[in-house]
Amino acid sequence: MVNPIFPSMMSNIKEFQPKAEVRNLDFYYAGSNKPALRSINLTIPERQVTSLIGPSGCGKTTLLRCFNRMHDLYAANRYEGGIYIDTVNILAHKVDPIEVRMRIGMVFQKPNPFPKSVYENVAYGLRVRGEKKREFIDYKVEEALRGAALWDEVKDRLNTSAYDLSGGQQQRLCIARALVTDPEIILFDEPTSALDPIATNSIEELIGKLEEKVTILIVTHSMQQAARISDYTAFMYLGELMEFGQTKIMFQEPTHEKTKEYISGRFG
Amino acid sequence: MQQEQLSNLRANIERRKLISAVFSGLGLLIIFVSTLILFILIAQMMMAGLPRITPQFFTSFPSRHPEEAGILSAWVGTLLVMLVTALIAIPLGIAAGIYLEEYSKKNWLSAIIEINVTNLAGVPSIIYGLLALGLFVYQFNLGQSIIAAGLTLALLILPVVIVTTREAIRAIPNSLREAAYAVGASRWQVVADHILPYSFGSILTGVIIGLSRAIGETAPVITIGALTFIAFLPDAPLQANFPFINFNWLKAPFTVMPIQMFNWVSRPEPEFEVNAAAAGTVLIVMTLGMNAVAIYVRYRFRKGIKW
Numbered sequence: 036m037v038n039p040i041f042p043s044m045m046s047n048i049k050e051f052q053p054k055a056e057v058r059n060l061d062f063y064y065a066g067s068n069k070p071a072l073r074s075i076n077l078t079i080p081e082r083q084v085t086s087l088i089g090p091s092g093c094g095k096t097t098l099l100r101c102f103n104r105m106h107d108l109y110a111a112n113r114y115e116g117g118i119y120i121d122t123v124n125i126l127a128h129k130v131d132p133i134e135v136r137m138r139i140g141m142v143f144q145k146p147n148p149f150p151k152s153v154y155e156n157v158a159y160g161l162r163v164r165g166e167k168k169r170e171f172i173d174y175k176v177e178e179a180l181r182g183a184a185l186w187d188e189v190k191d192r193l194n195t196s197a198y199d200l201s202g203g204q205q206q207r208l209c210i211a212r213a214l215v216t217d218p219e220i221i222l223f224d225e226p227t228s229a230l231d232p233i234a235t236n237s238i239e240e241l242i243g244k245l246e247e248k249v250t251i252l253i254v255t256h257s258m259q260q261a262a263r264i265s266d267y268t269a270f271m272y273l274g275e276l277m278e279f280g281q282t283k284i285m286f287q288e289p290t291h292e293k294t295k296e297y298i299s300g301r302f303g
Numbered sequence: 304m305q306q307e308q309l310s311n312l313r314a315n316i317e318r319r320k321l322i323s324a325v326f327s328g329l330g331l332l333i334i335f336v337s338t339l340i341l342f343i344l345i346a347q348m349m350m351a352g353l354p355r356i357t358p359q360f361f362t363s364f365p366s367r368h369p370e371e372a373g374i375l376s377a378w379v380g381t382l383l384v385m386l387v388t389a390l391i392a393i394p395l396g397i398a399a400g401i402y403l404e405e406y407s408k409k410n411w412l413s414a415i416i417e418i419n420v421t422n423l424a425g426v427p428s429i430i431y432g433l434l435a436l437g438l439f440v441y442q443f444n445l446g447q448s449i450i451a452a453g454l455t456l457a458l459l460i461l462p463v464v465i466v467t468t469r470e471a472i473r474a475i476p477n478s479l480r481e482a483a484y485a486v487g488a489s490r491w492q493v494v495a496d497h498i499l500p501y502s503f504g505s506i507l508t509g510v511i512i513g514l515s516r517a518i519g520e521t522a523p524v525i526t527i528g529a530l531t532f533i534a535f536l537p538d539a540p541l542q543a544n545f546p547f548i549n550f551n552w553l554k555a556p557f558t559v560m561p562i563q564m565f566n567w568v569s570r571p572e573p574e575f576e577v578n579a580a581a582a583g584t585v586l587i588v589m590t591l592g593m594n595a596v597a598i599y600v601r602y603r604f605r606k607g608i609k610w
């Protein structure tokens with residue numbers, strides 16, 4: 036495909052299976068006439084890790100939160116354009132945000148487990164669907180905790196409070212909470228910014244494993260992290276998508292002047 | 304650093320620490336004095352009233368003879384009025400608080416409602432009495448009854464319950480709401496599974512503080528025409544034959560503890576003052592008891608929940 040704004044932008048993309056397509060997306064925060072996102076066009080590859088990078092305030096988190104309609108929680112935020120998954124625009128009014136959030140999971144910047152037991156934290160995604168079968172929930176909780184590489188650490192204390200876990204464990208618990216409902220995409224909003232290097236490392240390893248099963252979109256402040264874990268990278272600047280491409284190629288030969296400056300650390 | 308500079312610096316620090324010490328001393332003094340005054344007031348009343356607090360005092364109706372008079376109709380009346388007040392104010396107040404925080408859109412209408420609710424908390428209680436006299440007693444024809452008094456006091460503490468509910472809900476970090484929404488919870492699921500359980504302790508504290516305010520209110524209850532002398536009890540809410548429960552008590556005339564006290568204080572015979580002190584002691588113990596429950600509940604519910 037050819038990007039209408041930056042025809043050169045998509046040049047270094049090898050063939051991939053698209054999972055979601057952002058088309059001409061504009062986003063306005065409540066009461067603002069200035070778009071926080073401007074004509075974003077982006078294709079998210081299936082079962083790959085795509086990272087969103089850029090300086091503070093560039094709109095990367097705003098874009099991420101469009102994917103599960105988080106902005107709908109606050110009145111008068113406005114989308115224009117669309118994000119298409121299987122030809123359905125998930126930003127359309129007739130699409131229920133609850134449906135979108137059931138298909139697209141999210142892991143937040145700060146670990147935010149519920150003040151409940153480890154087990155209940157993971158099971159909650161099933162409970163909201165009205166799932167009652169005890170054996171099924173047990174099975175899914177174990178599967179999700181294994182998927183989040185946490186099972187061995189918590190299997191003996193599933194009924195203790197999630198707040199007794201360490202920060203890194205809490206974040207993996209949040210990943211398990213997102214995994215339990217088998218989402219198609221998981222959004223990560225700077226998932227390691229509140230963690231120490233060891234916990235960060237384990238989360239990064241986990242993301243590498245998860246991409247075999249699920250499409251991952253991750254916002255990160257750290258360019259090293261983007262380089263380490265992502266297959267594709269999108270660079271954003273002042274609410275616009277500057278450049279998108281394979282991470283390896285982009286970090287070596289960025290096409291756009293701004294990308295070059297950002298990657299080489301001249302601003303940020 | 305030069306010796307002179309260093310000593311200047313130290314003198315400066317000493318000066319600032321002195322101001323700090325003066326303030327903390329002053330604060331301690333004020334707290335001490337006000338607590339002492341409260342303590343003396345209560346102690347004085349208790350000393351006067353305690354000898355009068357016997358089982359007979361709780362099981363006797365008011366009487367012309369001070370030594371035979373008791374608070375039976377008053378404490379039963381207070382209990383029943385509080386029951387009505389609680390049953391109305393708690394669900395309404397909590398529901399209103401939840402609606403305002405979690406459901407309503409933030410616009411000029413919600414801003415007006417917010418200002419009004421806060422202002423209502425400061426309206427003198429006798430104004431509520433006047434409103435209730437016109438609305439409940441005459442318009443709705445409820446008469447000078449327990450239900451009218453319960454509704455009046457419910458109205459009086461509703462703003463307190465709403466405001467504390469909102470504050471309790473606001474204390475829950477947004478990240479927890481987003482976490483619940485992100486797995487696909489509906490608004491009601493977020494409220495029922497998260498908002499209410501996490502804020503329950505604080506909400507209950509507010510409710511009990513509201514109720515302990517209502518229990519001591521006199522003016523609005525006098526305004527709607529509570530009796531000062533009543534020598535019979537309302538029908539019991541439970542009965543032996545079908546349907547086992549009756550609501551006649553709601554329409555019964557009544558009196559409450561503070562009115563009984565007021566009545567005794569205004570008598571010329573000094574013996575009745577002892578009765579008033581005794582009733583006051585009972586009322587204080589009731590209020591302190593409710594506050595103790597509030598503190599305990601808050602402690603219990605906050606223990607497992609922190610963020």
